[in-house]
Amino acid sequence: xxxxxxxxxxxxxxxxxxxxxxxxxxxxxxxxxxxxxxxxxxxxxxxxxxxxxxxxxxxxxxxxxxxxxxxxxxxxxxxxxxxxxxxxxxxxxxxxxxxxxxxxxxxxxxxxxxxxxxxxxxxxxxxxxxxxxxxxxxxxxxxxxxxxxxxxxxxxxxxxxxxxxxxxxxxxxxxxxxxxxxxxxxxxxxxxxxxxxxxxxxxxxxxxxxxxxxxxxxxxxxxxxxxxxxxxxxxxxxxxxxxxxxxxxxxxxxxxxxxxxxxxxxxx
Amino acid sequence: xxxxxxxxxxxxxxxxxxxxxxxxxxxxxxxxxxxxxxxxxxxxxxxxxxxxxxxxxxxxxxxxxxxxxxxxxxxxxxxxxxxxxxxxxxxxxxxxxxxxxxxxxxxxxxxxxxxxxxxxxxxxxxxxxxxxxxxxxxxxxxxxxxxxxxxxxxxxxxxxxxxxxxxxxxxxxxxxxxxxxxxxxxxxxxxxxxxxxxxxxxxxxxxxxxxxxxxxxxxxxxxxxxxxxxxxxxxxxxxxxxxxxxxxxxxxxxxxxxxxxxxxxxxxxxxxxxxxxxxxxxxxxxxxxx
Numbered sequence: 001x002x003x004x005x006x007x008x009x010x011x012x013x014x015x016x017x018x019x020x021x022x023x024x025x026x027x028x029x030x031x032x033x034x035x036x037x038x039x040x041x042x043x044x045x046x047x048x049x050x051x052x053x054x055x056x057x058x059x060x061x062x063x064x065x066x067x068x069x070x071x072x073x074x075x076x077x078x079x080x081x082x083x084x085x086x087x088x089x090x091x092x093x094x095x096x097x098x099x100x101x102x103x104x105x106x107x108x109x110x111x112x113x114x115x116x117x118x119x120x121x122x123x124x125x126x127x128x129x130x131x132x133x134x135x136x137x138x139x140x141x142x143x144x145x146x147x148x149x150x151x152x153x154x155x156x157x158x159x160x161x162x163x164x165x166x167x168x169x170x171x172x173x174x175x176x177x178x179x180x181x182x183x184x185x186x187x188x189x190x191x192x193x194x195x196x197x198x199x200x201x202x203x204x205x206x207x208x209x210x211x212x213x214x215x216x217x218x219x220x221x222x223x224x225x226x227x228x229x230x231x232x233x234x235x236x237x238x239x240x241x242x243x244x245x246x247x248x249x250x251x252x253x254x255x256x257x258x259x260x261x262x263x264x265x266x267x268x
Numbered sequence: 269x270x271x272x273x274x275x276x277x278x279x280x281x282x283x284x285x286x287x288x289x290x291x292x293x294x295x296x297x298x299x300x301x302x303x304x305x306x307x308x309x310x311x312x313x314x315x316x317x318x319x320x321x322x323x324x325x326x327x328x329x330x331x332x333x334x335x336x337x338x339x340x341x342x343x344x345x346x347x348x349x350x351x352x353x354x355x356x357x358x359x360x361x362x363x364x365x366x367x368x369x370x371x372x373x374x375x376x377x378x379x380x381x382x383x384x385x386x387x388x389x390x391x392x393x394x395x396x397x398x399x400x401x402x403x404x405x406x407x408x409x410x411x412x413x414x415x416x417x418x419x420x421x422x423x424x425x426x427x428x429x430x431x432x433x434x435x436x437x438x439x440x441x442x443x444x445x446x447x448x449x450x451x452x453x454x455x456x457x458x459x460x461x462x463x464x465x466x467x468x469x470x471x472x473x474x475x476x477x478x479x480x481x482x483x484x485x486x487x488x489x490x491x492x493x494x495x496x497x498x499x500x501x502x503x504x505x506x507x508x509x510x511x512x513x514x515x516x517x518x519x520x521x522x523x524x525x526x527x528x529x530x531x532x533x534x535x536x537x538x539x540x541x542x543x544x545x546x547x548x549x550x551x552x553x554x555x556x557x558x
Contacts, residue, residue, distance in 0.1 A: 008362045012374075015359045019378050022392025022433065025403070029395055037395065079287040086283035098284060101291055107542060109494030111511035112302070112535045115518060115528060119305055120298035139294055142287075200385045203496040203511070207518065217497075220387045224501055228394055236388035243384045251376060 023240060030237035032230050048234035058235050060212070061219035065199055068130075068215060072137035073145065073194035077187060079138075080145040085179070088153035103143045113140065114207030121208065128210030136208055140201060141194035148193060152186020189254045196246060306529035316524055324529040334530070338537075341509040344428055345493035351432035352488050356439030357481050361473065363440070364447045375444075382437040390501045393430040397421045397502070422504040430502045431492050438491070439484040446480025479553040486545050490538050510534040 004012070032038050033045035052058055080102075086092075087099055105113065117136045121127040156179075164178045180187070202217040209218045216239065223232050306324055309317040328334045363374055381389060396404050397420035405417040420426035450473070458468050496511040503509070508516070510530055517527030 004362050004365050008358075008365075011358060012362050015355060016374065016377060018355075018433065019381060019436065022389050022396060022430075023381060023384065024392075025395050026388055026392045037398070079290055082283035083287040086280035090280035092280050095280075098288065101295075102287060104291075104295065107490065107539065108299075109490075109511065109531075109534055109538060111494055111496050111514055112299075112531045115514060115531045116295075116298035116302040118518065119301050119524070119528070120294070123301065135294055139291075196383050200383065202385070202387055203494075206496070206515070217385050217387050220385070220391075221497055221501075224387065224391060224394070228391065228398075232391065233395070236385070236391055239385050239388055244380070247376070247380050247383060 026233050027237045027240060029230060030234040034230070037228065037230060037233075048230040049238070051231050052235055052238070055231065057214075057219055058216070061214045061216040064130075064133075064213060065216040068133055068137050069195045069198035072134055072141055072198050073191045075134065075138045076142045076145040076194055077149070077191055080142060080149050080190070081180075081183075081187065084146055084149040084153045084183075088150055088156075102146050105140050106143045110140065110201070110203035111207075114204040117204065118207045128208070128213060130213055133205070133208055133213055133215075136204060137198045137201065140204060141197050144193045144197055145190040148186045148190035149183060150186075152183040156182050185254065189250065192246070192250055192254075196243070200243075302528050303532055305525055306532050308525040310523050310525045324526045327526065328529055328533065337508055337513055338510060338533070340424065340507075341493055341511075341534075342537075344424055344431065344499070344509060345489050345495075347428045348431040348435060348492045349485050349489045351428065352436050352439035353481050353485055355432075356436050356484070357443045357477065360440045360443035360447060360480075361477070364444065378440055379437045381433075382441075386434055386497045387501070389434055390430055390498045393426070393433065393498075394421065394501055397426050421502065422507055424503075424507065426502045427499050427507065427509075430498050431495055434495070434498055435488040435492055438487045439481070442484025442487065443477050443480040446477045450476045479549060482545070482549045482553075486542055486549075490542050493538055493541075494534060 029037060030048055031044050031046070033043040033047060083098075083102065087095060113136070117132070118127065121129075121132040121136075126132045160182065161174060161178050164174050169177070199215075200217060201215070202221050205215050205218050206221060209215065214222070216235075220232055220235060220239075305316075307320050307322065309319050309321055309323060311317070359378070363371060363378070366374065396402060402417070402420065404420065405414075408414045409417070418425065420429070454476075455468055455472055458472050463471070494511055495509075496515065499507065499509045500512045500515070503512070511534065514527045514530045514534070517523045517530065521527075
């Protein structure tokens, strides 16, 4: 394979600057010692990180995000694992339609889902509650949980299962001792990707959030609507740091390319 | 695909039924309720009246405000898509030609932002654009590219650039995936037959990655047309797109039926565009997808 010429490398450098600049600038401004927005050219301070502690809304929102993300990813997997096994192993009528339906939250604009959920939960009388938020997030992370589990279920070697059946394992033992351990890497990365999706989601959640039940991105969004000050940059810097950490862990254990391959390719 | 025996005919249903029921109850029913809501009446004092009228649809159809708003939404989405294609496709090609440690490193740098909060990334652009003396304007002016500052905040230009940044990883990823199916020996064959590098890109590389660019384009377009946080933060309160208008109707004006009609229209438009262009691509490039 031929190498990149100087022009290509220049283009690449500009591209990388374009992609990283907004993220870098958020992190730099977060360290400003000033009381207003400025790049920390004349000093370095952690005052805006300490200031987060005085603003409990952000802390509460962080915990809400963590719980919603963790629980909705688990609930989504409870539904997605059996569905993935069925789709991977059987050819049945409506299989294509069902797969399309399960992946539809990727295609339906999140603003439409937000509106639909708001109307639905208001009619059901549970609008603005934690369970409502949990159900909504379960739906939007479901495609990610399903797709990575499905990939693992399709790639699985079934001869071990056959051996277990021939040795007299019942179906629950078969699932618990053989199938689940074999698809576990897919399940775990499905959970991780689902968690990140839930943790980042803002468009749909902004319709469902109520005081006290706001996720972190929603709190940040509403804060930025009113004013942009160094406090929201330090919160963003923390979010970026957490995501980077999760990314590196995911990359080490599973390979980022494989995770992201399940992320795009919505048209299939 | 798998070893399915005919004896298993009924077997998939117990497995798939819970997820099926969940989607019927929590996706299809709410969507149907939203469509129904768009036909309800609403008044400042009486609130939502569960009747069946075409008032909201007639308002959207006759008021040029909505026409301009939808035109703006799809114009912004189209231009953001174009930007990602023009810059993302060459970058994917360059990335693909890199050597082992750099390839993985830069792939992480470029695709990583996909998983970073959209609010944080858009905030970065708000800081870069910010005001008359924003960093981007200072840099462009010191390089002599422009004389007077460009207005980025609260303009379509700013929204398009920020959206292109937010959606860029999808395009790079899609073209990257297409490049993995390309045999590098074809390029070498063209080279040995005396083709110049421009000819190779135009005649060999571009036709092979075109399906990747197009399917990436569909993803970027549909996400950009329904984007919310970025147009809301960069565009401000006056530069409305479909999703921010629907949000306003729901949480500020409280005219839910009208907001529902806008949302339903956005959904229909996006589904038609995505399904239509998917069919078009698959017909023209069926041999690539096999």
